[in-house]
Amino acid sequence: MPLALATHAANLSILSDDYFEVHAAVALGTALLVGPALARLGQAAPRRGRVFAGAAAVALALVAPPNDVRRLLFGSPGVVAPWVAAAAWWPEPTFDAAPAVDVRAPHPDARAPHPDAPPPVVVLVTIDAVRADAIDAPDERADLPAFERLYREGAAFTQARSPGSQTAVSLAALFSGRSFSALRWAPYGVGNTRFLYPAADPAPRLAGLLAEAGVFTSKVGALTFLRNDFGVAPGFADELIVATGRTHAPATKVVPPLLERLRAAPAGRPGFYFAHLTEPHAPYDRGRLKVGPARACYLSEIAEADRWLEQLLQVLDTPALRGRALLIVTADHGEAFGEHGTTEHSKTLYEELVRVPLLFWGRGITPRRVDAAAGLIDLAPTILETFGAPVPAEMDGQSLWPWLRGEAARFTRPLVAEGRQRRALWVGEHKVIVDHRRRIVEAYDLAADPGERHDLSGDAAFTAPLGAALREDFAARAAAPDAPMVYRN
Numbered sequence: 149m150p151l152a153l154a155t156h157a158a159n160l161s162i163l164s165d166d167y168f169e170v171h172a173a174v175a176l177g178t179a180l181l182v183g184p185a186l187a188r189l190g191q192a193a194p195r196r197g198r199v200f201a202g203a204a205a206v207a208l209a210l211v212a213p214p215n216d217v218r219r220l221l222f223g224s225p226g227v228v229a230p231w232v233a234a235a236a237w238w239p240e241p242t243f244d245a246a247p248a249v250d251v252r253a254p255h256p257d258a259r260a261p262h263p264d265a266p267p268p269v270v271v272l273v274t275i276d277a278v279r280a281d282a283i284d285a286p287d288e289r290a291d292l293p294a295f296e297r298l299y300r301e302g303a304a305f306t307q308a309r310s311p312g313s314q315t316a317v318s319l320a321a322l323f324s325g326r327s328f329s330a331l332r333w334a335p336y337g338v339g340n341t342r343f344l345y346p347a348a349d350p351a352p353r354l355a356g357l358l359a360e361a362g363v364f365t366s367k368v369g370a371l372t373f374l375r376n377d378f379g380v381a382p383g384f385a386d387e388l389i390v391a392t393g394r395t396h397a398p399a400t401k402v403v404p405p406l407l408e409r410l411r412a413a414p415a416g417r418p419g420f421y422f423a424h425l426t427e428p429h430a431p432y433d434r435g436r437l438k439v440g441p442a443r444a445c446y447l448s449e450i451a452e453a454d455r456w457l458e459q460l461l462q463v464l465d466t467p468a469l470r471g472r473a474l475l476i477v478t479a480d481h482g483e484a485f486g487e488h489g490t491t492e493h494s495k496t497l498y499e500e501l502v503r504v505p506l507l508f509w510g511r512g513i514t515p516r517r518v519d520a521a522a523g524l525i526d527l528a529p530t531i532l533e534t535f536g537a538p539v540p541a542e543m544d545g546q547s548l549w550p551w552l553r554g555e556a557a558r559f560t561r562p563l564v565a566e567g568r569q570r571r572a573l574w575v576g577e578h579k580v581i582v583d584h585r586r587r588i589v590e591a592y593d594l595a596a597d598p599g600e601r602h603d604l605s606g607d608a609a610f611t612a613p614l615g616a617a618l619r620e621d622f623a624a625r626a627a628a629p630d631a632p633m634v635y636r637n
């Protein structure tokens with residue numbers, strides 16, 4: 149019995165995270181240890197009492213509890229019964245309301261850049277796991293001169309969201325302009341790189357479309373699955389993958405080849421260059437601070453990424469590229485430090501994991517802060533417009549150029565995020581998250597509650613239009629409604 153209690157306590161405290169299978173295994177072990185002890189207690193009770201207790205337990209298990217009770221039951225990650233009940237017979241949340249979404253406006257016609265203008269060079273740098281609030285407050289940027297410069301001289305979207313909290317989900321959406329469930333995911337790769345990827349999805353992707361428009365495309369990847377054939381970032385004419393297996397290559401291997409390519413950019417040809425950095429990333433040991441509180445080591449790794457961005461800015465500031473280069477810096481997702489009971493990324497869709505920096509600097513950019521809720525899904529249409537290339541109707545994102553030019557504009561596409569069988573949708577400052585595995589819904593008013601502490605799902609007037617919008621949007625756009633929900637990397 150003491151061993152069983154110790155096992156259970158360890159399950160709840162040490163593994164306080166979203167690993168249901170691990171919890172289930174530990175809970176089963178606990179049950180095997182506790183069971184015989186309880187059985188002896190049961191024999192002592194009168195027969196009628198045992199029958200009554202058994203019947204009450206069965207009745208409680210069969211009734212699907214309301215949403216707020218479900219949330220309480222899942223409050224302890226080590227409790228197995230609600231996972232089993234949700235998977236077996238709890239119904240999905242339902243929303244009885246008219247959905248709160250706009251009618252999608254078509255993409256504007258392509259406009260070729262002025263013939264006398266030098267051909268654009270667009271550099272897209274995605275940095276792993278940079279949550280927006282790690283750098284968007286001026287005092288956070290004291291040690292980040294490159295970010296400081298981008299905020300000062302560039303356009304900053306202050307409410308940008310990633311389409312998921314996992315790299316492959318997020319970058320696949322970025323390069324396709326479509327959300328995760330609008331793509332087809334199937335096992336791809338060999339050995340320890342084999343996982344679900346949109347390798348066979350026929351949707352047009354950014355690099356291929358740019359190549360058709362005569363743009364030179366080049367990529368340096370710090371992760372194996374950024375190779376063209378995995379379908380996350382496909383179609384680049386020039387690619388250098390500096391990672392092997394599941395490793396995350398350091399910026400020392402990524403940025404120097406990118407700079408080399410930019411210095412050699414042909415004068416008369418437009419070019420698109422993409423690189424993904426994996427500083428910061430757990431275990432946060434690539435910054436100057438290698439030992440200490442996780443958040444401090446994490447910030448030290450962001451400072452490391454900043455030093456590389458400084459080198460990149462120096463190259464973009466040379467006469468050959470000044471006036472031609474547009475730099476876009478963003479992150480594939482954020483990073484959690486226990487805000488909602490999880491750490492690192494990929495497990496939830498709360499703001500610490502999906503609110504990301506989105507900065508534009510250089511060609512055509514005047515300094516401004518834009519509070520409209522942009523998404524990484526908008527980058528492919530934005531980059532296509534930069535080169536005067538048409539945006540295919542399949543792309544759900546919307547070009548950000550009206551906002552970058554300071555024009556009055558409005559998003560008509562819904563903003564969504566997905567992962568771990570969860571889906572989230574924003575309408576203005578209101579957000580709904582539906583968890584299809586746990587069969588629960590949460591709703592937040594981010595204006596009043598940016599930390600998502602006060603769940604408003606009990607308020608039907610607030611939640612139902614958001615939930616109905618989420619349901620209708622995914623029903624209309626999901627490529628294969630059953631398949632994509634399983635992504636769990």
Ligand SMILES: [Zn+2]
Pocket residue numbers: 276277314315480481
């Ligand atoms: Zn990532």
